[in-house]
Amino acid sequence: MKKTTLADIAKAVNVSKTTVSMVINNKDINTSKETREKILKTAKELNYVPNFLAKSLSSKKTFTIGVIVPDIQNPFFSKMAKGIEKVAEENGYSIILCNTLNNKKRELNHIRLLMSKSVDGVIIIPIGNECEGLNLLETQGIPFVIVDRIIDDFENLNCVFCDSEKGIEEGIDYLYSKGKRNIAFVSGKLLDKVSIIRHKAYINKARELGIYNENLNVQEEITLEGGFIGTKKLIEKEEKIDSIFYSSDVLAIGGMKYLIRKGFKIPEDISILGFDNIDICEFIEPELSTVAQPIYHIGKEAIRLLLKLINKETVLENIVKLEPYLIERWTVK
Amino acid sequence: MKKTTLADIAKAVNVSKTTVSMVINNKDINTSKETREKILKTAKELNYVPNFLAKSLSSKKTFTIGVIVPDIQNPFFSKMAKGIEKVAEENGYSIILCNTLNNKKRELNHIRLLMSKSVDGVIIIPIGNECEGLNLLETQGIPFVIVDRIIDDFENLNCVFCDSEKGIEEGIDYLYSKGKRNIAFVSGKLLDKVSIIRHKAYINKARELGIYNENLNVQEEITLEGGFIGTKKLIEKEEKIDSIFYSSDVLAIGGMKYLIRKGFKIPEDISILGFDNIDICEFIEPELSTVAQPIYHIGKEAIRLLLKLINKETVLENIVKLEPYLIERWTVK
Numbered sequence: 001m002k003k004t005t006l007a008d009i010a011k012a013v014n015v016s017k018t019t020v021s022m023v024i025n026n027k028d029i030n031t032s033k034e035t036r037e038k039i040l041k042t043a044k045e046l047n048y049v050p051n052f053l054a055k056s057l058s059s060k061k062t063f064t065i066g067v068i069v070p071d072i073q074n075p076f077f078s079k080m081a082k083g084i085e086k087v088a089e090e091n092g093y094s095i096i097l098c099n100t101l102n103n104k105k106r107e108l109n110h111i112r113l114l115m116s117k118s119v120d121g122v123i124i125i126p127i128g129n130e131c132e133g134l135n136l137l138e139t140q141g142i143p144f145v146i147v148d149r150i151i152d153d154f155e156n157l158n159c160v161f162c163d164s165e166k167g168i169e170e171g172i173d174y175l176y177s178k179g180k181r182n183i184a185f186v187s188g189k190l191l192d193k194v195s196i197i198r199h200k201a202y203i204n205k206a207r208e209l210g211i212y213n214e215n216l217n218v219q220e221e222i223t224l225e226g227g228f229i230g231t232k233k234l235i236e237k238e239e240k241i242d243s244i245f246y247s248s249d250v251l252a253i254g255g256m257k258y259l260i261r262k263g264f265k266i267p268e269d270i271s272i273l274g275f276d277n278i279d280i281c282e283f284i285e286p287e288l289s290t291v292a293q294p295i296y297h298i299g300k301e302a303i304r305l306l307l308k309l310i311n312k313e314t315v316l317e318n319i320v321k322l323e324p325y326l327i328e329r330w331t332v333k
Numbered sequence: 334m335k336k337t338t339l340a341d342i343a344k345a346v347n348v349s350k351t352t353v354s355m356v357i358n359n360k361d362i363n364t365s366k367e368t369r370e371k372i373l374k375t376a377k378e379l380n381y382v383p384n385f386l387a388k389s390l391s392s393k394k395t396f397t398i399g400v401i402v403p404d405i406q407n408p409f410f411s412k413m414a415k416g417i418e419k420v421a422e423e424n425g426y427s428i429i430l431c432n433t434l435n436n437k438k439r440e441l442n443h444i445r446l447l448m449s450k451s452v453d454g455v456i457i458i459p460i461g462n463e464c465e466g467l468n469l470l471e472t473q474g475i476p477f478v479i480v481d482r483i484i485d486d487f488e489n490l491n492c493v494f495c496d497s498e499k500g501i502e503e504g505i506d507y508l509y510s511k512g513k514r515n516i517a518f519v520s521g522k523l524l525d526k527v528s529i530i531r532h533k534a535y536i537n538k539a540r541e542l543g544i545y546n547e548n549l550n551v552q553e554e555i556t557l558e559g560g561f562i563g564t565k566k567l568i569e570k571e572e573k574i575d576s577i578f579y580s581s582d583v584l585a586i587g588g589m590k591y592l593i594r595k596g597f598k599i600p601e602d603i604s605i606l607g608f609d610n611i612d613i614c615e616f617i618e619p620e621l622s623t624v625a626q627p628i629y630h631i632g633k634e635a636i637r638l639l640l641k642l643i644n645k646e647t648v649l650e651n652i653v654k655l656e657p658y659l660i661e662r663w664t665v666k
Contacts, residue, residue, distance in 0.1 A: 004473065047472050049448040064429070064450070071415070073612065078411040082404070085432055089439075094446060096397070097430040099418055106422075113427060115382040117397070139380050140336045224616065253616050260618045279406065283557065283586050283613050285593045 004046040012042050024048075065306065066114035066122040068098045068107065075278040076295060077125065080147065083299025084123060091307055093120070100127055108133045115140060121306045125149055128192075143309035147302045150193040158309060160302040160320040162293040164194055167324030168201035171245050171273050171291045174326055176209055178333065180243040180271060184216040186230040186255060187247035195219070198247045198275070215239050220251070227254025235262070243271035243332070249278045249290055256284065256331070267333035277327055286330035294322050337379040345375050357381075398639065399447035399455040401431045401440065408611040409628060410458070413480065416632025417456060424640055426453070433460055441466045448473060454639045458482055462526065476642035480635045483526040491642060493635040493653040495626040497527055500657030501534035504578050504606050504624045507659055509542055511666065513576040513604060517549040519563040519588060520580035528552070531580045531608070548572050553584070560587025568595070576604035576665070582611045582623055589617065589664070600666035610660055619663035627655050 006024065010017040015035060023031055023039045031039075067084055069077040081097065088095050096119065098110040104127055111133035114122055122137060122144040130152065137144045146159040175183050185202045188195035199219070206212035218233050220226035227246060231254070234241060246252035252274035256266060264270055266286055274281065277292030301320050308315050339357065343350040348368060356364055356372045364372075400417055402410040414430065421428050429452065431443040437460055444466035447455055455470060455477040462484060470477045479492040508516050518535045521528035532552070539545035551566050553559035560579060564587070567574060579585035585607035589599060597603055599619055607614065610625030634653050641648050 047469055049445060049473065067430075072405065072418070073408070073411050073415045075406070075408065075411075078405050078408075081430070082406045082432060085405070085430060089431075094429045094431070094450060096427045097400075097414070097418060098422075098427070099415060112382060117427060136380055140382065142336075257618050280613055280616050284617050285590050 004043075004048040006048075008046055009039060009042050009048060012046065013038050015039065061120055062118045063093050064117065064119050065093050065095050065303070066098065066110070066117075066119040066124075067095045068100060068110050068114075068122065068124040068126075070100050070102050070125060070127065072097060072099055075280060076276060079279065079295045080299035080302075083296040084303045087300050087303040087307075091303075093303075093307075102127055104128065104131075107131065108136075111136055115142060121145070121310045123147060123302050123306055126151060143306060145302045145306045145309070147298060148194075150197075152193075156318060158305055158315070158318045160298055160305060160322070162298060162324050163321045164197045164324075165201040167275060167291045167293070168198050168245075168247075169205045170324065170326055171275065172202065172205045172209070175243050175245060175271065175273060175332065176211070178243075178271065181211050182213070182216065182240045182242045183211065184218075184234050184239075184241045184244045185247070186227065186234070186244060186251050187217070187219050188222040188226075188251075189219045195222075195247065202245070202247075213239070216241065222248050222250055224250060224254035224257070227251035227256075228258045229254075231255035231258040235259075241270065243273065245273045245275075247275050249274035249276040249281055249288060252288055252290070252331075253280065253284055256288075267331050271333055272331040274331075275324075281327075281329065289329045289332045290327050291324050292327045293324055298322055337376075337381040339381075341379055342372060342375050342381060345379065346371050348372065394453055395451050396426050397450065397452050398426050398428050398636070399431065399443070399450075399452040399457075400428045401433060401443050401447075401455065401457040401459075403433050403435050403458060403460065405430060405432055408613060409609060412612065412628045413632035413635075416629040417636045420633050420636040420640075424636075426636075426640075435460050437461065437465075440464065441469075444469055448475065454478070454643045456480060456635050456639055459484060476639060478635045478639045478642070480631060481527075483530075489651060491638055491648070491651045493631055493638060493655070495631060495657050496654045497530045497657075498534040500608060500624045500626070501531050501578075501580075502538045503657065503659055504608065505535065505538045505542070508576050508578060508604065508606060508665065509544070511576075511604065514544050515546070515549065515573045515575045516544065517551075517567050517572075517574045517577045518580070519560065519567070519577060519584050520550070520552050521555040521559075521584070522552045528555075528580065535578070535580075546572065549574065555581050555583055557583060557587035557590070560584035560589075561591045562587075564588035564591040568592075574603065576606065578606045578608075580608050582607035582609040582614055582621060585621055585623070585664075586613065586617055589621075600664050604666055605664040607664075608657075614660075614662065622662045622665045623660050624657050625660045626657055631655055 006017050006020045010020045019031055020039055023036050072078050085095050100107040107127055124146055125148050148161050187199045190196050215237055218230045220230040252272055256272055266272055274288045274290035277290045281288040281290055339350050339353045343353045353372055356369050405411050418428050433440040440460055458481050481494050520532045523529050548570055551563045553563040585605055589605055599605055607621045607623035610623045614621040614623055
């Protein structure tokens with residue numbers, strides 16, 4: 001069977017197509033209440049669904065938003081996407097999902113594709129510090145919000161992210177309050193702004209507390225493997241270490257693997273603190289204490305900001321910094 | 334700045350809008366090579382992106398597919414969505430992502446919304462055994478593919494799923510080959526078809542091998558908590574158990590938590606086998622041996638089948654059953 005059209009309804013009710021269109025779009029004045037009810041009842045019986053494309057052409061809006069993430073399989077981004085979709089749905093918007101898989105060419109292609117589909121706006125986690133696609137969106141007047149990344153040289157940028165510096169400070173304060181004085185720090189390689197900020201915040205805070213030891217920080221790729229290798233390097237230095245703070249949960253979980261295999265007891269022998277609060281923190285044993293980014297909330301704030309931009313409402317803050325918070329589980333003693 | 338239109342290009346090149354449209358849409362015959370090149374160059378300089386909506390209205394296609402999953406935050410579905418998006422992108426399609434959060438009303442609303450956006454087809458993991466929305470799609474002639482679920486009473490249904498029965502048999506064969514004779518089985522509650530099939534396959538296979546013990550199977554909600562509680566119940570029965578086979582990894586990971594906390598050594602004291610092969614299997618320690626569903630591949634097959642339906646190509650198999658396979662890690666000895 002084919003899609004029900006206005007003509008099908010018109011035929012069934014024996015009125016003109018124009019009358020049906022007027023009633024369905026709430027534009028009629030002269031149609032009798034009886035006919036109107038008959039039309040609406042028939043539309044329902046025939047499972048009529050209004051054609052959005054035609055509507056979009058007249059309203060110039062598609063009620064569709066592009067969401068560009070590095071990899072939806074990464075639990076951080078799938079949780080964020082869920083927050084975005086929640087608010088989008090509440091406001092009658094749908095989201096088109098795109099994965100860049102950290103490939104700049106795919107990123108640009110996705111932006112072009114989203115533009116060709118006339119999305120009303122875009123939420124993007126850009127791959128690098130600069131992004132040709134963002135210029136394209138800017139030039140074409142399509143509103144966009146950057147999430148979780150900090151980009152250089154973009155005036156009047158709209159972005160939502162978590163206050164990394166504060167999170168690192170809070171994490172070190174917490175470990176310090178637990179009596180830790182030999183706090184190692186494993187972070188991502190100092191290639192992206194967020195890694196640089198977290199690394200710097202660790203050094204500053206450790207210095208401030210008078211416990212900084214330059215031998216106790218290593219940088220690795222933000223993967224399980226990276227956490228494993230970084231921790232191995234730390235332990236093989238044979239320095240005194242009572243705790244390890246990882247700049248992301250994935251690194252921490254990789255590190256715990258190394259320690260458990262080497263017979264370390266967590267947290268008895270060594271305390272572990274992560275950053276992000278991905279869902280996997282609760283799957284591993286012992287469950288990971290971490291500095292939580294409000295990931296779901298970041299997604300929701302991003303779409304709220306984007307909807308304001310789309311609807312040309314006043315935006316008081318074009319940069320939304322959300323506060324991280326500590327979650328105590330079982331890896332810090 | 335506003336979006337570049339055909340009129341902008343026409344003005345810049347000093348030709349008519351019709352000429353620009355003909356050239357851009359590859360329809361012109363009489364335009365000189367010089368003018369044509371000038372138009373294309375200007376279109377590029379002005380960052381012109383063709384309007385997809387107008388194109389869609391004439392081609393009757395939107396090159397957009399709806400993907401309805403219970404929860405994108407669930408690692409099983411995010412991996413599947415990634416597979417779907419990969420093939421969609423290769424074929425010039427975009428995906429609109431919807432979460433039902435296991436709510437039937439949301440499911441129906443999403444289907445209506447996708448229809449109003451004139452998606453070319455839908456991939457859906459339905460919540461229950463029956464789904465009003467599927468009837469709606471059927472009636473309106475919109476192709477759809479069901480993934481990971483088995484639905485009653487649907488003739489000529491198109492679906493892609495993993496052969497659960499075979500997976501359970503393979504898992505028990507594997508444990509048996511490792512000398513296990515007291516194999517417990519923890520599955521989801523017997524409310525959905527997949528759980529019923531897996532449960533039945535366990536009983537049949539264990540009976541066939543002459544090792545069935547009715548005290549060794551429990552059913553719980555498919556969550557970490559469910560796995561934890563189910564395992565507690567099993568252990569408290571004080572029956573002899575040398576291995577536990579869980580009908581999903583999430584259950585297995587919850588079960589391992591209970592066992593580790595109670596001081597059991599895995600796999601020395603008890604072997605553990607999961608089902609699904611979600612990414613988290615490699616995050617936990619020891620890493621989980623499991624019967625893998627080809628999750629990413631299931632997503633890819635689903636979209637391939639859907640594209641065939643959309644393009645009205647011959648479909649030889651409207652039911653695609655993919656084979657599970659064993660992944661040996663560290664929880665079975």
